[in-house]
Every structure is written in structure tokens, then in C-alpha cells.
Amino acid sequence: xxxxxxxxxxxxxxxxxxxxxxxxxxxxxxxxxxxxxxxxxxxxxxxxxxxxxxxxxxxxxxxxxxxxxxxxxxxxxxxxxxxxxxxxxxxxxxxxxxxxxxxxxxxxxxxxxxxxxxxxxxxxxxxxxxxxxxxxxxxxxxxxxxxxxxxxxxxxxxxxxxxxxxxxxxxxxxxxxxxxxxxxxxxxxxxxxxxxxxxxxxxxxxxxxxxxxxxxxxxxxxxxxxxxxxxxxxxxxxxxxxxxxxxxxxxxxxxxxxxxxxxxxxxxxxxxxxxxxxxxxxxxxxxxxxxxxxxxxxxxxxxxxxxxxxxxxxxxxxxxxxxxxxxxxxxxxxxxxxx
Numbered sequence: 001x002x003x004x005x006x007x008x009x010x011x012x013x014x015x016x017x018x019x020x021x022x023x024x025x026x027x028x029x030x031x032x033x034x035x036x037x038x039x040x041x042x043x044x045x046x047x048x049x050x051x052x053x054x055x056x057x058x059x060x061x062x063x064x065x066x067x068x069x070x071x072x073x074x075x076x077x078x079x080x081x082x083x084x085x086x087x088x089x090x091x092x093x094x095x096x097x098x099x100x101x102x103x104x105x106x107x108x109x110x111x112x113x114x115x116x117x118x119x120x121x122x123x124x125x126x127x128x129x130x131x132x133x134x135x136x137x138x139x140x141x142x143x144x145x146x147x148x149x150x151x152x153x154x155x156x157x158x159x160x161x162x163x164x165x166x167x168x169x170x171x172x173x174x175x176x177x178x179x180x181x182x183x184x185x186x187x188x189x190x191x192x193x194x195x196x197x198x199x200x201x202x203x204x205x206x207x208x209x210x211x212x213x214x215x216x217x218x219x220x221x222x223x224x225x226x227x228x229x230x231x232x233x234x235x236x237x238x239x240x241x242x243x244x245x246x247x248x249x250x251x252x253x254x255x256x257x258x259x260x261x262x263x264x265x266x267x268x269x270x271x272x273x274x275x276x277x278x279x280x281x282x283x284x285x286x287x288x289x290x291x292x293x294x295x296x297x298x299x300x301x302x303x304x305x306x307x308x309x310x311x312x313x314x315x316x317x318x319x320x321x322x323x324x325x326x327x328x329x330x331x332x333x334x335x336x337x338x339x
Contacts, residue, residue: 005047005055008103011229015055017044023057025069035069037084046099050120051106054087058110060095066120090123092116098139103146107163111136115151115161129161131168140181144188148205152178158193160205172208174201180224184248186231194222200236202248215246217253 007013015025015035021044025035035055042061049055055067065086094112101108106120113135116125135154142148147163156177160170176196184190190212193201200215200222220240227234227248236244236253244253 002044003047005049007049007053009049009053013049015047015049017047017057017059019043021059021061023047023055023067025055035067035084037067039065039067039086042095045095045097046110048099048101048108050101050108051104056099056101056108058096058099062092062095064090064092064096064099064110064118066090088120088123090118097135097137100139100141100149102141103143105146109139109141109149111139111151115139115149117163117166127163127166129166129168131157131159131171137179138181140183140191142183142188142191143185144183150181150183150191150205152181152193158203158208160208170205170208172203179222182226182234184227184231185229192225192227192234194225194236196221198222198238200225200234200246213249213251215251215253217244217256218242 001016001018003017005015005017007015012027012029013025013034014028015023017023017039021038021040021042023035023037023039023044024033026032027034039057040059040061040063042059044057044059046058047055050066053069055069056064057067058064066088067084068087092110092112096110096112098111099108107126108118108120110116110118113130115129115136117127117129119126132155136151137154138152140150142150149161149163151159151161153159154177156174158172158174158178158181159168161167162169174193174195178193178195180194182192184192189204189206191203191205193203195201198216198218198220200218201211202213202215204212215234215236218236218238218240220238222236222238224237225234232248234246234248236246238244241258243257245255246253
């Protein structure tokens with residue numbers, strides 16, 4: 001599994017994309033597969049939900065496709081999705097690395113060697129943004145100031161764009177490459193950057209020359225990062241095969257999750273944030289960490305069917321166990337959960 005998209009309108013919905021081009025949509029409450037289609041011939045690189053709940057997918061095959069998950073052709077119980085066709089297909093000139101949708105309008109952005117801005121109702125980009133980068137591997141819209149988006153490239157550049165001017169507005173060259181970005185949903189100016197130097201940096205887009213906070217604890221490159229809906233915490237996935245939870249204003253992680261089942265891919269942290277749908281308050285959300293434990297072993301990384309039927313009641317004597325530690329005290333008692 002190479003990418004995950006979460007529906008910000010209802011956090012019980014999540015979509016996954018695999019290396020063989022298959023897109024699946026899941027309901028985390030019922031734990032059922034709601035949609036499945038062989039969407040692309042290349043490796044899936046990005047998924048995002050539109051404002052009206054449809055799904056956009058992009059791949060290395062130079063195609064972007066729009067899917068209607070509530071189409072009458074979709075019949076999950078029959079396990080037959082061969083006849084499902086995309087609502088719209090957008091043909092590009094290069095393979096795509098990432099995709100993200102505007103919070104309010106029918107606009108989305110894709111990244112390759114440039115940033116393309118698309119209108120859902122047009123088959124060609126409405127604008128193309130670039131600032132001398134090689135390959136752009138991440139692009140994210142600001143969730144509050146929705147005209148602003150950020151990108152990270154392989155040339156170590158963090159670039160901010162403003163759609164109102166259709167031009168780049170600021171650029172920062174870091175020491176090592178940035179792998180992922182996430183905007184704080186409650187603080188419009190702040191965003192997090194996951195870096196190859198094992199750290200996570202919090203920046204204020206008004207002053208990129210200095211990081212507001214540096215979060216440390218990972219022992220290998222940080223590959224993904226995402227904020228909680230409250231903006232008070234964030235979760236990270238690293239090449240060291242661990243997931244860590246940080247408080248936004250602290251420099252060290254408060255919890256770490258690791259298991260032998262986890263591969264060197266960071267996308268599970270996106271599922272973790274989606275699992276907060278099972279709670280109604282921030283305090284209950286903190287207690288829903290068991291959802292993470294179950295979800296980490298839920299998918300086959302080849303992108304096919306679920307490996308197991310997950311359960312929130314941990315069975316006994318299961319060899320696939322997950323250990324929960326707190327980083328503040330290395331001698332603290334560990335709690336074991338079995339997926």
C-alpha cells in the first residue's frame with residue numbers, strides 16, 4: 001500500500017492505493033470494504049477526497065481519475081467492480097507524485113516536476129506553478145487560508161504558493177530533503193515538515209528562516225506527518241518502523257508504537273488520524289489509540305484484501321503483538337495489544 005486518503009467530512013471513511021494500481025475504500029466503523037477498482041496501470045501515488053465526497057486518484061501512469069463512491073454501479077456485496085468507470089479522467093504529461101484538494105472549491109493540485117492546479121470540470125490545468133525544483137514529492141493546501149499551498153521537492157526546497165497571485169511567494173532550502181507536509185488545522189500560519197534528518201520541524205509561513213519547534217526521537221528519516229483535528233498533537237511515521245505521537249509544543253514524543261508487522265512505509269499514521277472517528281471528544285479520542293493497534297495490521301502491503309479480520313477486543317496468545325511505550329521513562333510498564 002503506497003498511499004492513503006482520508007475523508008475530512010466523515011472520519012470513518014478512508015481510501016487506500018496499492019502498487020498494482022488498485023484503489024479501495026473502507027468503512028472503519030463496520031470494517032468493510034466499500035469500493036474497489038483497478039484504477040491505474042502504474043503505482044498509486046496519491047488519493048484525496050473532494051468536497052462532495054468523491055475520490056481523486058493519481059499515479060505514475062500520467063493519469064488522474066475521479067471516482068464516484070456512491071455510484072449505482074458500485075455494489076460492495078457482490079465483490080464485482082469490473083464495470084466501474086471513472087467520472088472524469090485527466091491526462092497529464094508526467095507521472096504524478098502527490099495530489100491534494102481545496103477545502104471548499106472544486107479545485108485540486110498535483111505535483112510532478114511542477115505544481116498543476118486543476119478544476120474538476122476541465123480536462124487541462126488552469127495554472128502551472130514552479131520555482132526551479134527537480135521533482136516535487138509533496139503538496140498540501142492550507143486548511144484555513146485555503147488559497148495557500150505548500151510543496152516539498154527533492155532539491156530540499158520548501159515552497160509556498162498563493163493561488164490568488166498564481167505565483168510562488170516564499171522559498172526555504174533545508175539541509176536535507178523534506179518528505180511530507182501537514183498544515184495545522186487550527187493555526188492557519190503553521191505547518192509541519194517531516195525531514196530526512198530524523199526530525200520534524202514546525203514552521204510559521206510568515207517567517208521560514210527559523211523553526212518554531214523541532215521534534216526529535218526518531219532514529220531514521222521521518223516519512224510522513226499529520227496533525228490531529230485539534231491541532232494540539234501530531235503523529236509521525238518513520239523509516240525506523242515506528243509511529244510516534246508528539247504534542248505540538250513539546251520536543252519529545254509522548255508515545256511510540258512499533259511492531260514487526262510494520263514495514264518501512266509511513267502511511268499508517270494517516271489511518272491513525274482517521275480512527276478518531278470512533279470518539280466524540282478530544283479526551284475520548286486520546287483513548288482510541290487501540291484503533292491504531294488494530295489498524296496497523298489491517299492491510300496487506302501489496303494492496304490486496306485485508307490480512308486479518310480486526311477486532312477491538314485483543315485475543316490471547318497471538319504472535320503479532322504490538323508494544324506501547326512512553327518515551328519519557330524507558331523503564332515504564334509496557335502494555336501489549338494483539339492485532
